[in-house]
Amino acid sequence: MSIPLRLTVNGERRDLVLEDPRVTLLDALRERLHLTGSKKGCDRGQCGACTVLVDGRRINACLALAVSLDGASVETVEGLANGDALHPVQAAFIAHDGFQCGFCTPGQIMSAVGLIREMREAGESVGDAADVERVREGMSGNLCRCGAYAGITEAVVAAARAEAQAGEKAA
Amino acid sequence: MNLFAYTRAASIAEAVTAAAEPGAAYLAAGTNLLDLMKGGIATPSRLVDITRLPGLDAVEPQPDGSTRIGALVRNSDLARNAHVAKTYPMVAEALLAGASAQLRNAATTAGNLLQRTRCAYFYDPASPCNKREPGAGCQAIGGATRIHAVLGWSEHCIATHPSDLCVPLAALGAQVEIAEAGGRRTVPIGDFHRLPSDHPERETVLEPGALVTAVILPPEAAAFSGHARYLKVRDRTSYAFATVSAAAALTLENGRIGAARLALGGVALKPWRVAEAEDALTGATPDAEAFSKAAAALVAGAKPSGPENAFKIELARRTVVRALTLAQAGTPARMPALPASPFSHAAGALHA
Numbered sequence: 215m216s217i218p219l220r221l222t223v224n225g226e227r228r229d230l231v232l233e234d235p236r237v238t239l240l241d242a243l244r245e246r247l248h249l250t251g252s253k254k255g256c257d258r259g260q261c262g263a264c265t266v267l268v269d270g271r272r273i274n275a276c277l278a279l280a281v282s283l284d285g286a287s288v289e290t291v292e293g294l295a296n297g298d299a300l301h302p303v304q305a306a307f308i309a310h311d312g313f314q315c316g317f318c319t320p321g322q323i324m325s326a327v328g329l330i331r332e333m334r335e336a337g338e339s340v341g342d343a344a345d346v347e348r349v350r351e352g353m354s355g356n357l358c359r360c361g362a363y364a365g366i367t368e369a370v371v372a373a374a375r376a377e378a379q380a381g382e383k384a385a
Numbered sequence: 386m387n388l389f390a391y392t393r394a395a396s397i398a399e400a401v402t403a404a405a406e407p408g409a410a411y412l413a414a415g416t417n418l419l420d421l422m423k424g425g426i427a428t429p430s431r432l433v434d435i436t437r438l439p440g441l442d443a444v445e446p447q448p449d450g451s452t453r454i455g456a457l458v459r460n461s462d463l464a465r466n467a468h469v470a471k472t473y474p475m476v477a478e479a480l481l482a483g484a485s486a487q488l489r490n491a492a493t494t495a496g497n498l499l500q501r502t503r504c505a506y507f508y509d510p511a512s513p514c515n516k517r518e519p520g521a522g523c524q525a526i527g528g529a530t531r532i533h534a535v536l537g538w539s540e541h542c543i544a545t546h547p548s549d550l551c552v553p554l555a556a557l558g559a560q561v562e563i564a565e566a567g568g569r570r571t572v573p574i575g576d577f578h579r580l581p582s583d584h585p586e587r588e589t590v591l592e593p594g595a596l597v598t599a600v601i602l603p604p605e606a607a608a609f610s611g612h613a614r615y616l617k618v619r620d621r622t623s624y625a626f627a628t629v630s631a632a633a634a635l636t637l638e639n640g641r642i643g644a645a646r647l648a649l650g651g652v653a654l655k656p657w658r659v660a661e662a663e664d665a666l667t668g669a670t671p672d673a674e675a676f677s678k679a680a681a682a683l684v685a686g687a688k689p690s691g692p693e694n695a696f697k698i699e700l701a702r703r704t705v706v707r708a709l710t711l712a713q714a715g716t717p718a719r720m721p722a723l724p725a726s727p728f729s730h731a732a733g734a735l736h737a
Contacts, residue, residue: 236388259419273490276419277419277491279432282436328490335465347722351722354624
């Protein structure tokens with residue numbers, strides 16, 4: 215069985231041929247395209263280490279069949295930085311010490327990028343204590359076994375507020 | 386994961402034909418199915434991918450006041466749909482209380498109805514399970530049963546249905562639209578899931594190949610928008626299945642209850658709705674006494690399926706009273722930052 219698959223990954227068109235329909239999006243990214251930033255933690259949709267954006271929305275790449283996503287646009291952690299200039303969420307994770315061992319970090323960062331987009335689309339503000347609670351809920355699909363949650367939450371809140379302020383200035 | 390054939394259906398008729406083949410299963414997002422396949426719990430010989438079927442991904446208010454929700458509408462899109470959030474706020478609250486954001490962005494409306502139980506024995510291929518293998522026995526009975534049923538269970542199966550979404554849908558009397566070889570029909574959601582009885586392997590009224598195409602909220606469901614809440618008691622504040630949950634909705638007229646809608650989640654193999662509980666509220670003064678009576682009627686006949694889940698009966702009663710109390714206070718203008726959580730004290734996102 216050979217199944218042609220076309221994805222746009224980090225803005226670049228990638229053509230693949232799958233010999234097996236069982237390949238998940240995560241395996242396609244890691245094993246076929248050698249984009250190993252997205253991590254295989256639990257492989258069952260429980261830990262969030264595989265979080266990527268598909269057509270702009272964060273999902274668990276381990277629970278999506280690649281063949282079903284033919285034609286989709288995928289963003290992974292490899293596509294965030296612009297050369298040596300880090301994405302604001304990446305920079306916020308460093309500034310706020312949002313990790314320890316780093317294994318869950320690509321998934322945390324992609325999830326945060328997705329969350330900030332979701333909050334922007336829903337017109338949600340990021341300015342008070344309720345929003346910290348909202349961020350904690352919004353990041354609950356990403357586990358961190360080192361327990362760096364305090365720093366992760368600070369980083370995501372800071373990045374969301376920075377983006378909201380930048381948006382206000384632009385408007 | 387077993388090897389399977391893959392078919393991408395281009396039309397509903399094609400999908401229904403392909404999926405009627407023994408061993409075939411529908412694939413939408415796959416958030417539950419792939420998990421089950423990786424664990425060797427589901428082993429379909431063919432997956433019929435329905436994600437490209439046209440016309441199933443819209444939320445459509447109808448001229449008669451009902452709302453048609455396409456089978457492929459993603460959980461997050463449904464929760465954030467302005468019409469749904471405004472008209473059926475407890476549907477939105479239940480959706481946002483479920484799973485994680487990543488899963489909600491993928492999982493579909495029909496997939497939510499068809500998700501399988503989270504019974505640990507069902508999930509463990511080494512344990513006998515009457516759902517997986519009819520007649521094999523039930524290892525949950527006599528095992529660790531904290532999350533198991535207290536209503537509607539049988540000596541063959543004590544599992545619960547894990548859905549949050551289905552609880553307000555049941556309370557609001559949703560209809561499930563089904564396409565099958567003979568045409569289309571609709572089934573009340575209360576009749577859609579089967580209690581385990583002697584055949585726990587038969588989970589819904591769907592025949593092989595039948596495809597859920599939409600969920601329809603009837604016109605009268607819109608009357609409850611001002612006083613509707615979903616309350617979910619769980620072991621973690623977020624990203625956990627309900628231990629017990631309740632959907633409660635009221636209309637209030639001159640200080641009295643006009644109509645009431647009530648359903649429980651996490652207590653049975655389907656959302657639990659009892660006419661007597663709602664009748665007990667109709668015309669009553671909305672106070673603790675009326676709410677307690679309704680809660681008692683809703684859990685009437687409850688029996689622990691194991692010593693570890695006896696607490697769920699009293700928990701269910703209290704959850705219903707609290708959900709009714711919250712509903713009486715009025716649907717909040719903003720969705721709580723922790724939707725449906727008894728611990729959420731701050732209002733977060735705009736409801737619509």
